[in-house]
Amino acid sequence: MDKISAMKVYVKVVESTNFTRAAEVLHTSAVYVTRMVQALESDLGVKLLNRTTRRSKPTDAGLRYYERCVALLRDLDEMDADAQASKGSKSGMVRVSMPSLVAKSTVIPELPKFFASNPDIRLDISIADHHPDLIEEGLDCALRVGTVSEPGLVAKTVGHYKTLTYASPEYIRAYGEPFTLDDLGDHIGVSYALKSGRIRSWEFLEGNEVRSVPLKSAILVNDADxxxxxxxxxxxxxxxxxxxLDAHVRSGRLSKVLRDYPLNPRPVSVVYMPNRTKPRRVDIFIDWLVDLYSTHRAD
Structure with a gap:
């Protein structure tokens, strides 16, 4: 038995929840998949899966083994990619973290173009609205919106987001539209809690000065979506x-308000560890992000 191949089959069975779907994903037969899992269980002397006619669910031991298999196979992929990178290969995995809204609205819609130009590069995208530790999470780089304050990171600014204030038609019907900052005393806002626990303040550019305005709120959330x-x-x-958010404006679900009081454009940066030789594939992905954001500059 090729144990690495057996591990790959087992991982697909767990993720597909049955042998037939796993076989389809692996472009092989269900008989082969069954034999590989049975051989793995025999070699380990442990039952890995509870099987029914429609579903296969890992046992407690099987779930732990699955998690270790995933980590091991990922490490093997990275070893292969790093070996290829040593000769300037443009193939392999890039592990990147980014906020959910950035991924959904900016990066993912453009990824077909990236893969068309770089068919041998794969992406492992981790969605995080907080700032994960690159070393602990095994990340090659991360996209950050706002000022990068962590020491020990290289931050490359790739673009800026222009930030405005928005309201739904339902809100405007209920409260009216604010036109000046003094109007905000009669309005409410959705409050956002940062990971530090601090509530994000309501700031506006008034002339050349930043003005913070207290705003009543009925709800506090800590997730961007x-x-x-x-x-x-x-x-x-x-x-x-x-x-x-302008996509929601175009669909009629939001309106821009307080247009004369924007916020300072927020920088978008790619961060990575210094003094570390980046594989060529990571540089290619970072350069693509720079090109992507160059078409979305703040007005």
Whole structure:
């Protein structure tokens, strides 16, 4: 038995929840998949799966073994990719973290073009609205929105997001539209809690000065998607990137308000560890991000 091949088959069975679907993914027969899993269980002397006619669910031991298999196979892929990178290969895996809204609105819609130009590069995208530790998470790089304050990281600015204030038609019908910062005393906003626990303040550019305005709120959230959903539901004013939220403006679900009081454009940066030779594939992906954001500059 080729144990690595057996591990790959077992991982697909767990992820597909049955042998037939795993066989389809692996472009092989269900008989082969069954034999490989049975051989693995025999070699280990442990039952890995509880089987029914429709579903295969890992046992407690099987779940632990699955998690270790995933980690081992990922390490093997990385070893192969690093070996290829040593000769300047443009193939292999790039592990990157980015906020959910950035991924959904900016990066993922453009990825077909990236893969068309770089068919041998694969991406492992980790969605995180906080700032994960690159070393602990095994990341090659990460996209950050806002000022990068962590010491020991190289930050390369790839673009900027213009930030405005938005309200849904339902909100405007209920509260009216604010036109000046003094109007905000009669309005409510959706509050956003940062990972530090601090509530993000409501800031506006008034002339050349940043002005912070207290705003009443009926709801506090700590997730970017939920924050936008609250704004769409009319639960309060929200602030966000024009590139991310203007799609909702075009669909009629949001309107821009307080246009004369924008926020400072927020930088978008790629961060990575210094003094570390990056594989060519990582440089290719970072250069692509620079080109992508060059077409979405703040007005």
């Amino acid at each position: 939920t924050y936008v959903a609250c704004g769409l539901a009319g639960l309060g004013l929200i602030q966000g990137s024009t590139f991310i």
